[in-house]
Amino acid sequence: MKITVNQNELQSAINMTLKGVSNKNTIEILKGILFETYEGKLMLTSNNLEIGVQTVIDADIQREGKVVIDAKIISDIVRKLPSSDVCLDVDETHIVKISSTSLEFNIKGFSGEDFPIPVSIEENYYKEISSDIFKEMVRKTSFAVSLDETKPLLMGELIEFKNNSINMVAIDGFRLAIKYIKDDNFVTDSKIIVPGKTLVDISRMIPPSVDKIKLGFDEKHASFIIGETILTTRLLEGEFINYSQIIPKEFSTKLKIHTKDFLYALDRACLVAKNNLIKIDISDDNLKISSKNDEIGNLEENIFIELEGSNLEIAFNAKYFMDALKTIDEEYISLELNTNVSPCILKPYDDDSYTYLLLPVRI
Amino acid sequence: MKITVNQNELQSAINMTLKGVSNKNTIEILKGILFETYEGKLMLTSNNLEIGVQTVIDADIQREGKVVIDAKIISDIVRKLPSSDVCLDVDETHIVKISSTSLEFNIKGFSGEDFPIPVSIEENYYKEISSDIFKEMVRKTSFAVSLDETKPLLMGELIEFKNNSINMVAIDGFRLAIKYIKDDNFVTDSKIIVPGKTLVDISRMIPPSVDKIKLGFDEKHASFIIGETILTTRLLEGEFINYSQIIPKEFSTKLKIHTKDFLYALDRACLVAKNNLIKIDISDDNLKISSKNDEIGNLEENIFIELEGSNLEIAFNAKYFMDALKTIDEEYISLELNTNVSPCILKPYDDDSYTYLLLPVRI
The missing domain is CATH 3.10.150.10 (DNA Polymerase III, subunit A, domain 2)
Structure with a gap:
């Protein structure tokens, strides 16, 4: 194989295929990327037997062929090449000559014959x-x-x-x-x-x-x-x-709460929470978050809410709330609850396209 | 002590004092920061017995006093407080009530009496x-x-x-x-x-x-x-x-070389160098860098130079060159050498304010 490709395009193509490269040592060839001329282009293939990736870039092909090169080595080299044309020239012993303006790498490659091509959908x-x-x-x-x-x-x-x-x-x-x-x-x-x-x-x-x-x-x-x-x-x-x-259909407690206020308050509560356990006390227009750790101290914080239904005391792993809150861009969320042992539902307010269900922790 | 300070200023002051906080467990109080009212302001002090830091910020002082608070805890808390006024209120048992808009932390502090004040120069x-x-x-x-x-x-x-x-x-x-x-x-x-x-x-x-x-x-x-x-x-x-x-005064080989070209070439050479060992071959207007690793392959790269004096072959640990080259903003450097066993001098070209001496590696 002898081809000339653009350094930038080659680097992007290698980055795409890295996701399919094996990190484990068991099968040596799966730590590599297959480089192969294909319909006047260069095709790169990786396959760790769970995930396979194939991508194609433009290339000037002087001699057709294929070779497998260790993914880490070729990725490091190509990233550090000058941003100009790169020539890959593979001899019959699978040595890959990688040359650019004023430099020449000679890198050990492997035969491309045994590389397992990933299945793909028609x-x-x-x-x-x-x-x-x-x-x-x-x-x-x-x-x-x-x-x-x-x-x-x-x-x-x-x-x-x-x-x-x-x-x-x-x-x-x-x-x-x-x-x-x-x-x-x-x-x-x-x-x-x-x-x-x-x-x-x-x-x-x-x-x-x-x-x-x-x-x-x-x-x-x-x-x-x-x-x-x-x-x-x-x-x-x-x-x-x-x-x-699993998802409850009816709720005895529903409330509207400011997304970021709730997120930041939970984040603070974790600073003094043991195992991220926080208590929530819903009472009329107020939600009180409290947490404590005997070695450090405690926190109480109040957030304004709009409540429909009954007051409730309940406890949660705050990190589990925060994971979902971080992905919500809407200004308000709704929380829907029943008892302190039944699941709670969190949604963006007035939006049914996302549902997050969280189990409470028994106090 | 009871004071009100701005959250932002408090956070900056804590960040400054963190450099003087002990990471070791031996003396518990040195893991803390001393907060102390001082001439109508708040002074923060840390001291790990190697380094001591003192800094002062504006504060509204309602009651004078002092307290030591664990640096990690107070730093985490203050960073996550809303950006408004913060009140610190310390009781006689050294519990610190930290309050802001709608929240209140109660954190365990320590007596400020035994905190070692760092010496400072008059x-x-x-x-x-x-x-x-x-x-x-x-x-x-x-x-x-x-x-x-x-x-x-x-x-x-x-x-x-x-x-x-x-x-x-x-x-x-x-x-x-x-x-x-x-x-x-x-x-x-x-x-x-x-x-x-x-x-x-x-x-x-x-x-x-x-x-x-x-x-x-x-x-x-x-x-x-x-x-x-x-x-x-x-x-x-x-x-x-x-x-x-240690610094040689006379040189038999002097050359002018492009800083970044040299740096990037050395970086590439390290990809296939064993223990970062690279060879340099200075010959007329050319500097050839070469490196190899039997398991991976080899590299040769040529860089244009302006040479005064003799040709020379010499070997170096490339990382040691790169450390200095990364700090040089000038477009060209000069290299001054004698033999392949004597020290090499690297300087920005036409600039004597910086001198970097490097010992070669015996080939």
């Missing part, structure tokens, strides 16, 4: 979705994905397509986050469970220049097309919790 | 120095301070006042950095050795609004006045290396 199964909406759905839910490896299914997010809408759902056993959007592209009923970490990775990979991504899936895989890049992930298999059963 | 011993010049001297030398605790004196920087000038000198056994400035304020001959880390701390503490600092010292201490803050540090005692003996 072209006509894809539907478009707005990048901003996708990012927003991930941002508002992904923090509620479980990190507990003994419950692998909860480490994924459920994406449900039904009734011309998409729901993205994450549950970790203590809280539940659902973001709902109207979308006429997905008419058929179906659902998939995508690893939560992968959704966050995809969300971060979308450059500002790409305003729509495409999503396609079958029983075992989902592929996301981001500009010239395809990321394919293995799906999680199993039956996701029937989350709609 | 008013009339101070001389002024420009903040920018001071920061520049520290930036160009401090990276060459030794980190080797078995050579405590080399963990400090020598500051020499002589012939209406100031020299700041750091040596770690492999390299030597000297920054020299003309300064008519310091006429008397004297020298002090200040811990290198403290000089960096002071340099970072100087806010953009303070364009001159004051420096005063005696045999055992130096004090730096930064606006309303005095930082006092213990000096290192002993005889600093007679550094001027």
Whole structure:
């Protein structure tokens, strides 16, 4: 293989493929990126057997071929090259000569023959979705994905397509986050469970220049097309919790509260809270937050609220509230509660497209 | 003590005193900051027995007194308070009530009686120095301070006042950095050795609004006045290396080289260098940098130079070159060398106010 490419484009392409590079040592070749001439362009491929990434950039091809280069090494080198044309020239022993203006690297590569090409979904199964909406759905839910490896299914997010809408759902056993959007592209009923970490990775990979991504899936895989890049992930298999059963429909206490005032007060309360445990005392037009730690001291703070229904005393892990509050841009939220042992619902005020359910802590 | 202060000013004052707070657990009170009413203001004091910091802010004093509060706790709390007035009210059991608009913290404090007040230098011993010049001297030398605790004196920087000038000198056994400035304020001959880390701390503490600092010292201490803050540090005692003996006066090879080209080439060379060892081959108008690592590969890069004197092959630890090059803003540097076993001198081209000496590595 002998090609000339632009340093900047090569660097961006490498950055995209890094998400599919294995960090583990077990299979040496998976720590590399496959560079391959493809239809007059350069294709880069990574595949850690969970996630595979393929991307294509323009190249001047002098000799076709392929090679695998350690991802960390090629990434470090390309990032530090002068921003001009870069020539990659691979000999039959897989030594890669990387040359630019006045310099020449010679780097050990590997044969590209054995590199496992990721499966990807066929072209006509894809539907478009707005990048901003996708990012927003991930941002508002992904923090509620479980990190507990003994419950692998909860480490994924459920994406449900039904009734011309998409729901993205994450549950970790203590809280539940659902973001709902109207979308006429997905008419058929179906659902998939995508690893939560992968959704966050995809969300971060979308450059500002790409305003729509495409999503396609079958029983075992989902592929996301981001500009010239395809990321394919293995799906999680199993039956996701029937989350709609868990959500209470009626509430005896409803209140409207200023989002940032509530967030900042909880943040302060954590400074003197043991295990982030805070007490909330809802009484008429006032919500009192209190926390204490015998070794440090205590805090009491009052926030004005608009209350409908009964007064209530209840306790929570404040961090779980804060995770959701940080993703809410609306000025006010509503809290809906019943008793101090039943789930609480947090939503942006007058907005049903986001629902966050949180279990209280027994005092 | 009962006082009202502005949250912003209190936060800045706490940040200034943090540099003098002990990180070690041995003496509990030194992990705290002393808050004390002082001439109608609030004085904050920290002292870890190496460095002491005192700073003063405006306060509305309702009751005089003092208290020590754990630095981490008070710093976290004040940072997260609303930006309005803060009231600190200390009772006879040293509980500090910290209140703002709609909140009240009660925090455990300690008696202020036993807090060790740092010594500081008398008013009339101070001389002024420009903040920018001071920061520049520290930036160009401090990276060459030794980190080797078995050579405590080399963990400090020598500051020499002589012939209406100031020299700041750091040596770690492999390299030597000297920054020299003309300064008519310091006429008397004297020298002090200040811990290198403290000089960096002071340099970072100087806010953009303070364009001159004051420096005063005696045999055992130096004090730096930064606006309303005095930082006092213990000096290192002993005889600093007679550094001027080490610096060669004549050179058989002198060259002019582009600062950034050289820096970036060395950075690339390190990607495939073992232990950052790089070879330099000076030949007529060309400097060739080469490095290799049997497991990864090798690099060769050529840079245009202007050479006076003999060709030379020599090897260096590239990181040691890069540390100095990163602090040089001039477009060109000069390198002055003799043999491949004698020290090399790096300077900004046509500028004698900075000298960096580096020992080569034997090939």
